[in-house]
Amino acid sequence: MRVRFRFILFIAPLMRLTFFTGLALMVFLTACSGGKSTLTDEAPAVSLENVRNLMIFHDAQAVNQSTLNFDVSWAEITQTEVIGTGICVHTEPNPTIRHTCVSAPVLSGRAELQVSGLDSGITYFARPYLTTAYETRYGPMKEIQTDEFSVIRVTSSDLISFARSARSAVLRGIVTGTSPDGIMRRGFVWGSEDRMSQPEETVEIPDGRPFQLPLTNLQFGVDYFFRAFAITEKGTVFGETIRFTFPPYEIGEIGPAGGIIFYYDENNRFPFTFLEAAPAGWGGLSDDIRAEFPCYNQFLEATNYRLGDGRANLQKLLDRCSQSDNNIAKIVAELNIDGYADWFIPSRAELEIMLNTLYVSGQNKAGLSNEFYWSSTEQDDGAAWGIFMGTGNHRLLPKWMQERVRPIRAF
Structure with missing residues (x-):
């Protein structure tokens, strides 16, 4: 089961005395070198300890059985260009960029990031990273555990109706098992490969019984995809993705040449x-x-x-x-x-x-x-x-x- 989760990152400058001291020193060195920075072709003049201090977890918590939220801030005080920031997550301590990581689309300001793949009831280790042209540095690590997953299961069944002549189909899904939080909604996400619909809900029915969604005005020759879902207070559970296509002809029909x-x-x-x-x-x-x-x-x-x-x-x-x-x-x-x-x-x-x-x-x-x-x-x-x-x-x-x-x- 794959569930999406969101990281919320805050990238904000840290105002400290050491910043002004370092800045004054750089201005002095630049003036002595004829207006050129002496750090252009050298490693960043920030120690690992300093970088760690610049990456701070403000909050880290499990939102539901497979979602983690993080509130993190970055501040880089070197002249070296920062080319990437984010958070790495893994089941082993000290995760690196070789593991599952979420990168920020911008290098400053606020960003909302999404990734899928966490399992329920598992202890994860997370730490922020900062990548420059020279190397990647990591901030402090946090240990956090996702909740145990409920026993609810969603199945995306095959089409129960497929009328090519009417360009219509009926989707079917089944929810089995129980959830301590109860099922709030259920339905389908469907559409073509490049355009998926918003979740379309179905009428409330008891668990274990199929629920359906009729589709009309479908196009010939287009690959369609759908998957059923059920929403509880702990999160959304999805079924597998089913693909179907409306061919322009069926076996036994008259073809374009009259055959x-x-x-x-x-x-x-x-x-x-x-x-x-x-x-x-x-x-x-x-x-x-x-x-x-x-x-x-x-x-x-x-x-x-x-x-x-x-x-x-x-x-x-x-x-x-x-x-x-x-x-x-x-x-x-x-x-x-x-x-x-x-x-x-x-x-x-x-x-x-x-x-x-x-x-x-x-x-x-x-x-x-x-x-x-x-x-x-x-x-x-x-x-x-x-x-x-x-x-x-x-x-x-x-x-x-x-x-x-x-x-x-x-x-």
């Missing part, structure tokens, strides 16, 4: 997002065209069989086969449907996905025939792979056989 969508790359594994099979009747006939595989008795090295390999296979068939008569490579390469001319023969894996998605699970909504279909995956100079749509049987077929073909495209 059928049969694959969606929801994990961004490939340079394309969807695979679309050509519509039934693409060749001007009621059934898919029959043709032979190109260049019988010639090995074309189009042996790739994985998902995403179909286009590269077709290019090899076209580049290495000079055969002029009609074959599946020539037919598919010349296909143009409503201005879409980027069709290719599916690889063995792509053809199998089309079989399982459109013929078996999709009740053959693509109008495929109960026969063998060519893939673009070649075996050798005399054979290539085909799949029988009725049974899903993979078989090596002689290239000269007249089998059916269904072009696909990727976008």
Whole structure:
């Protein structure tokens, strides 16, 4: 469980007699050196003891089970430029900048800083730091313990409703366990990656029962994130972050070229997002065209069989086969449907996905025939792979056989 906490830092000058004494000495040395500071290329003329005295904890307290607040002041009296200030926190004494640290956005004045990652019921050690161009110095250390965390737990459940056509979804969260301070509010934080919403609360319900938040007017192709939360007097508890996306097409829907969508790359594994099979009747006939595989008795090295390999296979068939008569490579390469001319023969894996998605699970909504279909995956100079749509049987077929073909495209 990660909870945010805030450091409040005050950076204020300390007025002391030693300051004026040192200042007078520097003015004298500068005058003696022709107006140039003798400290420009030397280490800061402040001892570690002096620096520690200049970093003072005014207050340090545990606000809730995983939040610590600090009230600290800095004052640097050397001519050396200060390039950073902040507080370092760790479970071991004497934390350094190699551990968890919070830096100030400014070098003077007041700053509010935030960091996440503290655990409940743990003793932490904190001390301020000051970094110059030469080194980092540390102030006095404070020991402080966070409160024991309550047994309350928040779960961000999967979407219970996802209506792409209506651009709507329903988020769900669950709070389990008990809290001695009681649950004051619960709800969700959600939005796109670059713009999260303010916490949206839900109606008060008993612990252990799901609470919901309906969303509408979501955009296609945008990654959305959400996580549930519950607020008690001790702080806010968040559930895990859930990601979901509204794709512009669903499996089985009509694609932009009039074909059928049969694959969606929801994990961004490939340079394309969807695979679309050509519509039934693409060749001007009621059934898919029959043709032979190109260049019988010639090995074309189009042996790739994985998902995403179909286009590269077709290019090899076209580049290495000079055969002029009609074959599946020539037919598919010349296909143009409503201005879409980027069709290719599916690889063995792509053809199998089309079989399982459109013929078996999709009740053959693509109008495929109960026969063998060519893939673009070649075996050798005399054979290539085909799949029988009725049974899903993979078989090596002689290239000269007249089998059916269904072009696909990727976008």
